[in-house]
Amino acid sequence: MKHDMGFDEAPDRHDGRANPVFLGVERAIHEHRLPPGTRLAEAELCEIYGVSRTIVRAGLQALTHSQLVTLVPNRGASVAKPTPADAQEVFEARELIEPRTAREAARHATPADIELLRRHSAEEHKALDARDYGRSLRLSGLFHTEIARISGQKTLLGFVDQLVSRSALIIALYWHRERARCDSQCHERLIDAIAAGKPDEAETLMRSHLVDIHTALDFRDAGDSQRDLRDMLLP
Numbered sequence: 001m002k003h004d005m006g007f008d009e010a011p012d013r014h015d016g017r018a019n020p021v022f023l024g025v026e027r028a029i030h031e032h033r034l035p036p037g038t039r040l041a042e043a044e045l046c047e048i049y050g051v052s053r054t055i056v057r058a059g060l061q062a063l064t065h066s067q068l069v070t071l072v073p074n075r076g077a078s079v080a081k082p083t084p085a086d087a088q089e090v091f092e093a094r095e096l097i098e099p100r101t102a103r104e105a106a107r108h109a110t111p112a113d114i115e116l117l118r119r120h121s122a123e124e125h126k127a128l129d130a131r132d133y134g135r136s137l138r139l140s141g142l143f144h145t146e147i148a149r150i151s152g153q154k155t156l157l158g159f160v161d162q163l164v165s166r167s168a169l170i171i172a173l174y175w176h177r178e179r180a181r182c183d184s185q186c187h188e189r190l191i192d193a194i195a196a197g198k199p200d201e202a203e204t205l206m207r208s209h210l211v212d213i214h215t216a217l218d219f220r221d222a223g224d225s226q227r228d229l230r231d232m233l234l235p
C-alpha cells in the first residue's frame, strides 16, 4: 500500500537494509503477515522478489543482524521466535531508552516535527478506522522511531529502530487482544507534551505507555501458521 507520508523510509538505512528482501520481510513482520517461526527458503525468496541468491543472502544477513531472522547452518533461515525472556528484555530496554528520547524530543522538536507527528497519528487513526490492523501496528511502531529521530540522539535512534522491529514480532507472538497496537490516545497525549515543550511530562507518559504494553503481553504459546510464504509476503 503506497502512501505519501514518508514513513516508509526509516532514517539511516544502511548495511544492506535497502535490500528488497530485507524491506519486504521486515514489513510483513510489522504488518503481522509473517508469524514467528516461518521458514524463509532462499529459492522461494529469489522467485518471489525476482532477485539473485546473492541479494537474498544479503537481505537475510541484514535481517539476522536486526534479530528478526534466525539463520541455522544447514537448516536455513526462519523468522525469529523471541522467548518470553527475550520479550521481557526488549520491553525493559525500551522502558530505559524511550522515556529519554521522549524527554529529548520535547526539548528539540521543531514545528515541522510536531506537524509530522500529528499527520502520523492521523494516519494511524485512519488505518484503525479501516480495520487495517497491520498498517496501524506498523505506523504505531514507526511513531516511536520518529520520536527517537526528533530527539537528535543518533545512537539511541539505532537502538529504538531495532527494538521497535523486535517488538512487532513479540506483539505478533504474545499479544492476543484484538487491539494489538499502541493505544493511539497515548500517542496523542505524547504529541501534546512534546509540542508544549514539557520534557518531564513526555518522559512520564512514554514510560507509562510502554509499561502498559508490556503488562498486556500474554505468554501462552502461539500456534504455527501453515500458510504459503508467497501469500504472506505478497498479500
Ligand SMILES: [Zn+2]
Binding pocket: 140, 143, 144, 182, 183, 186, 187, 209
Ligand atoms: Zn506507542
